[in-house]
Each structure stands twice: as structure tokens, then as C-alpha cells.
Amino acid sequence: xxxxxxxxxxxxxxxxxxxxxxxxxxxxxxxxxxxxxxxxxxxxxxxxxxxxxxxxxxxxxxxxxxxxxxxxxxxxxxxxxxxxxxxxxxxxxxxxxxxxxxxxxxxxxxxxxx
Amino acid sequence: xxxxxxxxxxxxxxxxxxxxxxxxxxxxxxxxxxxxxxxxxxxxxxxxxxxxxxxxxxxxxxxxxxxxxxxxxxxxxxxxxxxxxxxxxxxxxxxxxxxxxxxxxxxxxxxxxxxxxxxxxxxxxxxxxxxxxxxxxxxxxxxxxxxxxxxxxxxxxxxxxxxxxxxxxxxxxxxxxxxxxxxxxxxxxxxxxxxxxxxxxxxxxxxxxxxxxxxxxxxxxxxxxxxxxxxxxxxxxxxxxxxxxxxxxxxxxxxxxx
Amino acid sequence: xxxxxxxxxxxxxxxxxxxxxxxxxxxxxxxxxxxxxxxxxxxxxxxxxxxxxxxxxxxxxxxxxxxxxxxxxxxxxxxxxxxxxxxxxxxxxxxxxxxxxxxxxxxxxxxxxxxxxxxxxxxxxxxxxxxxxxxxxxxxxxxxxxxxxxxxxxxxxxxxxxxxxxxxxxxxxxxxxxxxxxxxxxxxxxxxxxxxxxxxxxxxxxxxxxxxxxxxxxxxxxxxxxxxxxxxxxxxxxxxxxxxxxxxxxxxxxxxxxxxxxxxxxxxxxxxxxxxxxxxxxxxxxxxxxxxxxxxxxxxxxxxxxxxxxxxxxxxxxxxxxxxxxxxxxxxxxxxxxxxxxxxxxxxxxxxxxxxxxxxxxxxxxxxxxxxxxxxxxxxxxxxxxxxxxxxxxxxxxxxxxxxxxxxxxxxxxxxxxxxxxxxxxxxxxxxxxxxxxxxxxxxxxxxxxxxxxxxxxxxxxxxxxxxxxxxxxxxxxxxxxxxxxxxxxxxxxxxxxxxxxxxxxxxxxxxxxxxxxxxxxxxxxxxxxxxxxxxxxxxxxxxxxxxxxxxxxxxxxxxxxxxxxxxxxxxxxxxxxxxxx
Numbered sequence: 005x006x007x008x009x010x011x012x013x014x015x016x017x018x019x020x021x022x023x024x025x026x027x028x029x030x031x032x033x034x035x036x037x038x039x040x041x042x043x044x045x046x047x048x049x050x051x052x053x054x055x056x057x058x059x060x061x062x063x064x065x066x067x068x069x070x071x072x073x074x075x076x077x078x079x080x081x082x083x084x085x086x087x088x089x090x091x092x093x094x095x096x097x098x099x100x101x102x103x104x105x106x107x108x109x110x111x112x113x114x115x116x117x118x
Numbered sequence: 119x120x121x122x123x124x125x126x127x128x129x130x131x132x133x134x135x136x137x138x139x140x141x142x143x144x145x146x147x148x149x150x151x152x153x154x155x156x157x158x159x160x161x162x163x164x165x166x167x168x169x170x171x172x173x174x175x176x177x178x179x180x181x182x183x184x185x186x187x188x189x190x191x192x193x194x195x196x197x198x199x200x201x202x203x204x205x206x207x208x209x210x211x212x213x214x215x216x217x218x219x220x221x222x223x224x225x226x227x228x229x230x231x232x233x234x235x236x237x238x239x240x241x242x243x244x245x246x247x248x249x250x251x252x253x254x255x256x257x258x259x260x261x262x263x264x265x266x267x268x269x270x271x272x273x274x275x276x277x278x279x280x281x282x283x284x285x286x287x288x289x290x291x292x293x294x295x296x297x298x299x300x301x302x303x304x305x306x307x308x309x310x311x312x313x314x315x316x317x318x319x320x321x322x323x324x325x326x327x328x329x330x331x332x333x334x335x336x337x338x339x340x341x342x343x344x345x346x347x348x349x350x351x352x353x354x355x356x357x358x359x360x361x362x363x364x365x366x367x368x369x370x371x372x373x374x375x376x
Numbered sequence: 377x378x379x380x381x382x383x384x385x386x387x388x389x390x391x392x393x394x395x396x397x398x399x400x401x402x403x404x405x406x407x408x409x410x411x412x413x414x415x416x417x418x419x420x421x422x423x424x425x426x427x428x429x430x431x432x433x434x435x436x437x438x439x440x441x442x443x444x445x446x447x448x449x450x451x452x453x454x455x456x457x458x459x460x461x462x463x464x465x466x467x468x469x470x471x472x473x474x475x476x477x478x479x480x481x482x483x484x485x486x487x488x489x490x491x492x493x494x495x496x497x498x499x500x501x502x503x504x505x506x507x508x509x510x511x512x513x514x515x516x517x518x519x520x521x522x523x524x525x526x527x528x529x530x531x532x533x534x535x536x537x538x539x540x541x542x543x544x545x546x547x548x549x550x551x552x553x554x555x556x557x558x559x560x561x562x563x564x565x566x567x568x569x570x571x572x573x574x575x576x577x578x579x580x581x582x583x584x585x586x587x588x589x590x591x592x593x594x595x596x597x598x599x600x601x602x603x604x605x606x607x608x609x610x611x612x613x614x615x616x617x618x619x620x621x622x623x624x625x626x627x628x629x630x631x632x633x634x635x636x637x638x639x640x641x642x643x644x645x646x647x648x649x650x651x652x653x654x655x656x657x658x659x660x661x662x663x664x665x666x667x668x669x670x671x672x673x674x675x676x677x678x679x680x681x682x683x684x685x686x687x688x689x690x691x692x693x694x695x696x697x698x699x700x701x702x703x704x705x706x707x708x709x710x711x712x713x714x715x716x717x718x719x720x721x722x723x724x725x726x727x728x729x730x731x732x733x734x735x736x737x738x739x740x741x742x743x744x745x746x747x748x749x750x751x752x753x754x755x756x757x758x759x760x761x762x763x764x765x766x767x768x769x770x771x772x773x774x775x776x777x778x779x780x781x782x783x784x785x786x787x788x789x790x791x792x793x794x795x796x797x798x799x800x801x802x803x804x805x806x807x808x809x810x811x812x813x814x815x816x817x818x819x820x821x822x823x824x825x826x827x828x829x830x831x832x833x834x835x836x837x838x839x840x841x842x843x844x845x846x847x848x849x850x851x852x853x854x855x856x857x858x859x860x861x862x863x864x865x866x867x868x869x870x871x872x873x874x875x876x877x878x879x880x881x882x883x884x885x886x887x888x889x890x891x892x893x894x895x896x897x898x899x900x901x902x903x904x905x906x907x908x909x910x911x912x913x914x915x916x917x918x919x920x921x922x923x924x925x926x927x928x929x930x931x932x933x934x935x936x937x938x939x940x941x942x943x944x945x946x947x948x949x950x951x952x953x954x955x956x957x958x
Contacts, residue, residue: 025213025216025217026209026213027213028210028213031206031209031210031213032206035202035203035205035206038202038205039199039202042195042198042199042202045367045368045372046191046195046372048374049368049372049373049374051374052374053374057374058374061368061369061372061374062368064368065364065365065367065368068361068364069361069364069365072205072357072360072361072364073357073361075209076205076206076208076209076353076357076360077353077354077357077358082150083147083150083151085147085151085568086147086150086151086154089151089154089155089158090154090157090158092158092596093157093158093161093162093165093596094161096158096161096162096165096596096683097161097162097165097168099683099684100162100165100166100169100600100636101169101172102684103169103173103629103632103633103636104169104172104173104176105696105698105699105702106628106632106687106695106696106699107173107176107177107696108696109696109697109698109699110695110696112696112698137492137493138491138492138493138494138495138497138570139495139570144569144570147569148495148496148565148568148569148570151564151565151568151569152495152496152499152561152562152564152565155560155561155564155565155595156557156561158595158596159557159561159595159596159598159599160599162595162596162597162599162600163599163600163602163603164603165600166599166600166603166604166633166636167603169633170607170618170629170633173626173629174624174625174626177624177626178624255614255615255616255617255623256614256615256616257615299624302617302622302623302624303623303624305617305623305624306617306618306623306624306625308616309616309617309618309623310618312616313607313610313616313618317603
């Protein structure tokens with residue numbers, strides 16, 4: 005390794021996640037929020053809201069997941085690259101769920117001859 | 119992580135610095151980004167199963183609603199609490215790794231492992247119950263519908279609900295009797311249940327293995343554990359396992375409706 | 377971890393001709409099988425992948441021999457099914473997907489960006505072991521009686537009814553999938569984090585952009601096919617019915633999940649090849665690639681759009697017609713970035729000084745054949761045509777044009793281009809040109825008749841056919857024999873060159889790129905000093921003629937062809953400055 009050469013290709017101003025230490029207080033607060041949300045989701049499942057039920061359950065689950073990702077997994081304090089990769093996975097699931105388009109449209113009005 | 123001290127260059131390096139990296143910042147970020155890239159693959163891995171679940175629940179909502187009552191919501195809820203708490207203790211372990219506090223790291227990792235085992239034990243009881251109810255898909259599957267319906271015990275017959283006669287007339291099987299393929303669709307629900315919770319359980323077991331390895335390395339004061347990154351990466355993995363369960367729990371145990 | 381192989385510090389400085397390179401610092405088996413050097417791992421992969429290609433090629437020969445007669449002279453239908461399955465499985469999962477990334481990508485990427493190694497060298501070694509284990513399992517399944525489902529493993533045949541070694545094959549593919557994922561993770565982190573000082577994104581060679589896009593596709597797609605195939609095994613072994621229609625499952629769901637990866641997989645196969653073509657065309661036109669950022673962004677666009685078109689494999693399966701329309705439109709759109717690349721490569725050659733070396737011949741072949749393959753893909757993307765053409769030999773011809781005429785030609789071109797860097801030896805240029813020409817002729821003779829016979833109605837995966845198709849099949853099989861010769865010749869001269877080839881200098885092609893600024897073969901740590909990059913990619917314009925001449929001639933053992941060209945140019949007196957004469 006040559007130490008006369010510039011050390012790394014970092015751009016100035018880029019944050020370094022490595023020195024960031026989240027305080028335990030943050031973790032405890034997030035934990036309490038997660039428990040509250042979990043209780044909410046159980047309670048909501050016993051109330052009949054029709055088709056809203058699914059939306060409520062998935063929304064709560066998503067909020068919980070986001071809390072875990074941002075705080076427990078420290079993405080909020082991390083670099084933009086980490087954030088992009090964390091987001092890409094969930095975004096790509098949307099492409100995969102495009103499959104549902106087939107199932108939703110299968111019984112639509114058919115075209116003659118098809 | 120191997121311990122390579124590059125003393126031939128005459129500089130003082132962090133002993134955890136690998137030869138291909140220039141400095142610790144680069145190395146740490148590389149490991150975190152690498153781990154997230156791996157987690158993205160896990161998201162797509164589980165995501166495909168969630169897709170299958172969505173397709174089949176969308177096609178058979180009444181079946182899923184009725185059949186899911188056979189799952190034990192109490193055990194599922196307890197397991198959710200167990201995993202959420204284990205995520206907290208794992209986050210604390212990472213904190214103490216960054217603080218270089220060996221004792222506290224060991225304690226929190228140990229507690230996380232205990233929670234993980236608790237999860238598996240409770241899940242084991244659930245599965246045992248399912249086995250006794252003959253709800254495990256396969257040749258021994260039997261689904262008995264509850265009170266208010268005619269009780270018919272069925273294996274996996276071919277699903278036929280209507281036939282067309284040679285004179286063009288269609289004969290429907292009576293709709294007010296049991297759909298012959300209800301049992302099959304119940305089997306579909308349980309197939310998804312066992313595959314998804316099973317895959318999740320495999321990931322929990324792997325997590326226990328990883329955390330156990332860290333625990334023993336801490337116990338025997340292996341030099342690698344002066345570096346907090348292994349614990350942080352294990353933490354990322356464990357939180358992901360938690361997130362999967364956060365979605366599995368409402369989808370299987372809390373299907374809404376009367 | 378001292379078990380992995382690093383040389384002891386303070387190797388003796390080289391004196392005279394004997395340099396210490398990554399190849400010769402140790403010859404022990406342990407230092408090869410436990411290496412974490414990306415260059416050695418690339419060589420290990422080269423060996424495994426060549427073996428798989430050979431075996432897949434044998435299956436192809438068996439198919440082509442069988443198809444010379446209309447009524448199944450050589451094998452029963454069951455055996456024929458196993459043959460085309462074996463050909464597909466080995467070629468797709470064990471050759472095309474890993475070939476360029478694992479061999480050339482592994483070798484060249486750290487060199488091109490000025491790094492000492494990939495980000496995760498031990499993960500790299502693990503990926504080779506996973507590939508080898510997966511490959512051995514798939515081969516084991518073949519040896520134990522084969523699989524007859526086709527490489528697409530459609531359910532419920534594969535999950536319920538087939539009596540062949542589906543599970544073993546599928547588990548082998550599953551494991552190889554993790555090998556692929558490991559490579560993808562490694563490349564992504566390497567390109568983000570390990571570039572030399574001054575190597576900004578837009579100074580990167582286009583091969584790196586292509587490999588980066590490939591790696592993103594690998595990460596996002598492979599897990600889906602992994603779980604899909606795992607479900608097939610689970611259904612076979614544990615009777616959990618996810619895709620079995622008798623249990624309310626939907627076989628079309630399998631196809632959705634399978635093709636969600638398998639379509640992007642073809643972009644995994646072609647993008648690295650396109651990256652190589654950019655490198656070769658720039659070097660042998662002595663020009664900066666025209667439309668650099670267009671080509672760079674088109675690689676990313678292909679990667680993204682490639683995920684939106686999978687339904688075009690399912691137009692006739694019962695998929696909703698509205699969905700089919702959407703997929704058809706998107707499939708037309710996805711052709712655009714590829715076309716952009718072809719136009720840009722052509723523009724690069726315009727007013728360049730084109731030098732017809734073997735790699736350049738492969739690159740030119742790629743442009744022509746890939747264009748034909750891509751255009752015929754558009755025929756298949758249009759719904760009405762696809763009803764007629766799907767499941768015929770037209771499809772077979774289309775994908776062989778892009779996969780063989782495209783991806784494999786790029787792989788061969790890249791092997792030739794970087795062979796001196798990898799081995800320190802030059803291959804014989806005359807034989808290489810001959811082999812390129814033979815394989816080009818053989819390829820066209822093999823696959824052009826298949827378009828015709830497919831259009832006439834010959835179904836794929838059949839070995840019984842009406843007598844009037846026989847002439848086309850015979851032509852195709854004849855072409856396959858020629859193609860086999862065209863592939864066999866390089867094997868011979870590459871091996872020959874290892875011992876008898878003239879030693880190559882650092883930069884026998886006079887190319888611009890960091891990999892050419894280190895020795896051939898490179899030392900263990902790639903660069904004695906990490907370079908600082910201050911020039912743009914493909915900076916051929918600022919190479920003076922004398923620099924280029926000196927580069928190419930002064931290295932001991934610069935290829936005889938190079939010297940001959942230089943001598944001839946000196947005689948003929950090429951006056952242009954600023955552009956080195958080829």
C-alpha cells in the first residue's frame with residue numbers, strides 16, 4: 005500500500021457512518037413505539053372495517069418495519085448509499101407485485117378472438 | 119475478520135484493517151453496504167413468497183379467513199413480542215460493541231439468543247399442534263370444517279364443481295353443500311404457512327448460529343471482537359429477520375373479518 | 377486467518393526477465409485452492425466454466441445429430457427430453473450467467489478501477505466453491521439419469537409428475553444462484569468503494585458500468601428464482617402444493633415467478649458482453665467511445681427495464697390479455713437502449729483507425745449478430761406474431777443469436793483481448809482470426825435455417841418432425857459441426873500459448889486503461905503503486921503516435937503481429953499525429 009498517494013476517493017462532505025453511535029434511549033423509545041403498534045394491529049383485527057382492515061394492518065406493519073430500518077438498523081444515521089440500497093429492495097418488490105396485474109385483469113371483458 | 123498488521127509499511131494500522139482497503143472508514147462502509155446488498159436479496163427472496171400469498175389469498179379470501187382461525191393468535195402475538203424485544207437487545211449489543219464493552223456485549227447477545235430459542239420453542243409447539251390436527255399438507259392432510267357446516271372429512275380429491283353434458287347442458291354441483299375443493303384450498307393456506315414460517319425459522323436458526331459464534335468469540339476473547347463490525351452486521355441480519363415476522367404475523371394470524 | 381493464501385511480506389524484487397506475478401509466486405495446490413486473489417479465482421472459474429461449456433456443448437451436438445433425421449434414430453423421446461434439458465440447464469445457469477462476470481469480471485474489475493482486490497476477497501473464493509458444488513450436483517443429476525422438464529421447470533410437471541432427478545438439479549442451480557449473488561454483492565461494493573483516487577464514475581471504463589448494471593440485476597432477480605425453484609423441490613419432496621392445480625395452486629404463478637428472474641437473467645448474460653464490446657471497439661478504433669454517457673446510462677436502463685418485460689414469455693399461457701399488451705409494449709421499449717449502444721459503437725468506428733485483430737472480429741460479429749437477434753426478438757414481442765412463433769424454432773434461433781452470437785462472441789473477444797494480461801502470453805493471431813471466421817460461418821449456418829424452419833412451424837423440444845423440415849435441420853446440424861471446430865481451435869491455441877506463445881508486454885494493444893498500466897501478468901497486489909487517475913476514459917486522442925509505438929514495441933515479446941504492423945506503417949509512412957497508426 006502506498007501512503008504517498010491520496011488515501012481514498014471520498015468526496016468532501018461525505019458523512020462517515022462508522023463514528024455514529026446511537027444512544028440507547030433512542031432504542032428504548034422505538035421499542036415502546038413498536039410494542040404499541042403491535043397492540044394496535046391486534047386490536048384492529050377484531051374491529052370489522054371491511055376492506056380497510058387490510059390497509060390498516062399493512063400500514064401499521066410498514067410503519068413498524070420503517071422504524072426498525074431507520075433506527076435499529078441505523079439507516080437514518082448512515083450514508084446515502086446505505087439508504088439507497090435499503091430502499092431499492094422494497095421498491096423492487098413493487099415490480100414483482102406487478103404480477104398481480106395479471107390476476108386482477110384476467111376476468112375483465114375479453115376481446116373477441118382471443 | 120483476520121488480524122493482519124501491516125507493519126512493513128511502518129505505519130500504525132488498526133489491526134482489523136484488511137489488505138484490500140485503504141482505511142477503516144472505507145472498510146466499514148463497504149461492509150455495511152455489502153450487508154445491505156445481501157439483505158436486498160433476502161427481501162426479494164421472501165418477497166416472492168409474499169407475492170404467492172397475496173395471489174392465493176386474493177383468489178380464495180373466504181377460505182383463508184376461515185382456515186386461519188386454526189392458528190393460535192396468542193402464541194403468534196407472544197412470538198412477535200419476543201422478536202421485537204430481541205431486536206432491542208441486539209441493538210443494545212451493537213451499542214456496547216461500539217463502546218467496546220465486552221461484558222455487556224456478551225450479556226445482550228446472550229439474551230438475544232435466548233429470545234431466539236424462545237421463539238423457536240413456541241413455534242415448535244404451534245407446529246406440533248398443527249401436526250396433531252392433521253393440518254400439515256401432504257398425504258396425511260385432513261381438514262374438518264367446524265360447526266354450522268356439514269362435517270365432511272376429505273383428502274385431496276380433484277376439484278370438480280360443474281360438468282357439461284353432451285347435449286350442451288351444464289350441471290352444477292349444488293352450491294349449498296361443501297365445495298369439494300375447500301379442503302384443497304385449505305391445504306394451500308397451510309402450504310404457504312409452513313413454507314413461509316419454516317423459511318423464517320431457518321433464518322432464525324442461522325441467526326442463532328451467527329450470534330452464538332460471536333458469543334463464543336467474545337467469551338474466549340478472540341482478537342477479532344475488538345472490532346465492532348461483526349456484531350453490527352449480525353445485528354442488521356437479525357433486524358431483518360424481525361421485519362419479516364412483522365409482516366408474517368398480521369398476514370397469517372390476524373386476517374380480519376367475522 | 378492464516379489459512380488463506382497471501383505471500384509473505386517482502387518478496388524479492390524481480391531481476392531481469394523473471395518477475396513475481398500472481399501466477400508464479402507459488403505453485404502449490406493449497407495456494408490455488410485457498411487463494412483470495414481475485415486473479416487466481418478468475419482462473420479457477422475459467423477452468424470450471426470451460427468444463428461446463430464443453431459438457432453443454434456435447435449435449436448440443438447430441439441434439440443436432442439426432443435432429444438430422446425426422447424420426448428419432450439415435451434416442452428415444454425420453455432421452456431427447458433429457459438432452460435438451462441438460463443443454464439448457466448447463467448453458468444457462470452454469471455457463472452464460474457466470475461466464476463473463478466470474479472470469480473476466482473478477483480478473484479485470486479491480487485492475488480497471490485501480491484497486492488491490494475486490495471488496496470481499498474471501499466471499500469471492502466462496503462464490504467459486506458454491507459454483508463448483510452446484511455444478512457438481514447438476515452434473516450428478518445428469519449422470520444419475522438426467523432431468524426431462526426443460527431448463528424452465530414448468531409446473532406441475534416438474535413439481536408433481538416428472539420421475540427424473542429434478543430435485544438434485546434444482547438444488548444445484550439454487551446453490552449456483554448464491555454463487556452469482558455473492559459475485560454481484562462483491563462487484564457492487566467494489567465499484568462504489570474501491571475506485572482509485574481520481575477515478576470518478578464518468579471516468580470509468582464502460583465495462584465497469586456494464587458489470588455494475590449486471591450486478592444490480594443479479595441482486596434483485598436471482599433470489600426470486602431461487603425461492604421459486606426451492607418451492608418446486610418442496611412441492612416434490614414434502615407435497616406442499618403451491619403450484620399444483622389439483623390443490624388450487626396456479627401453474628401460471630410459477631411462470632411469473634420464474635420469468636421474473638429469467639428474463640433479467642438474459643440481461644445478466646448480455647450486459648457484460650456489451651461492456652467488453654465497448655472496450656474492444658474503443659481500443660481497435662483508436663477512439664473514445666462515441667456517446668459514452670449514453671452507453672453508460674443505457675446499461676442501467678436495460679437493467680431496470682429488463683425487469684418489466686417478463687410476461688412476454690407467457691403470452692400464450694393463459695395470462696390476462698391486458699397484461700400481455702402491457703408487457704408487449706414494454707418489450708418494444710426495452711430494445712431501445714440496446715439499439716442506442718449499437719449506434720454508438722458504429723459511430724465510434726467512424727473515422728477511427730480500425731485494426732482487425734481477433735478481438736475486433738469478434739466484436740464486429742457481435743454487432744451484426746446481436747442486431748439480428750434483437751430484431752427477431754421484436755417479432756416475438758408483438759402479440760399476434762408470437763401466437764404463431766412461440767414454442768417454435770424461431771424462438772430458439774432468436775435466443776441463440778443473442779446468446780451465442782451476442783454473449784458468447786463477446787466472451788471470446790474479451791478472452792482474446794485480455795489473454796495477454798491474464799497469462800502474459802500472446803495467442804497466435806493468425807489462428808485466432810481463422811477460428812473467429814470459422815465460428816462466424818458455422819454460427820450462421822447453424823441458426824439462420826432455424827428461423828426459417830421455426831416460421832414454417834417446427835416446434836421446439838421435438839425430435840420427430842415432418843420430412844419437409846429435414847433439409848433445414850441438416851443445414852443447421854452441418855453448421856453446428858463447423859461451429860464446434862471454430863470453438864475447438866481457440867482451446868488448442870490458448871493452451872499452446874501458455875507454454876509457447878510469445879511473451880506479451882504490459883500493453884500489447886496500446887490500449888488506454890489502468891489494467892494496461894501494470895505488468896502482464898500483474899503482480900499479486902495488482903499495482904506496485906496505486907495510480908491517481910487524471911485522465912478521461914478512452915483517452916486515445918491524447919496518445920501521441922510515438923507513445924503508442926513505444927508502448928507496443930518496446931515491451932519484450934510484443935506480439936509479432938504488432939511489430940509487423942508497426943514496421944509496415946513506418947515503411948508506408950503514416951503521417952497522422954495524435955492517432956497512433958494501427
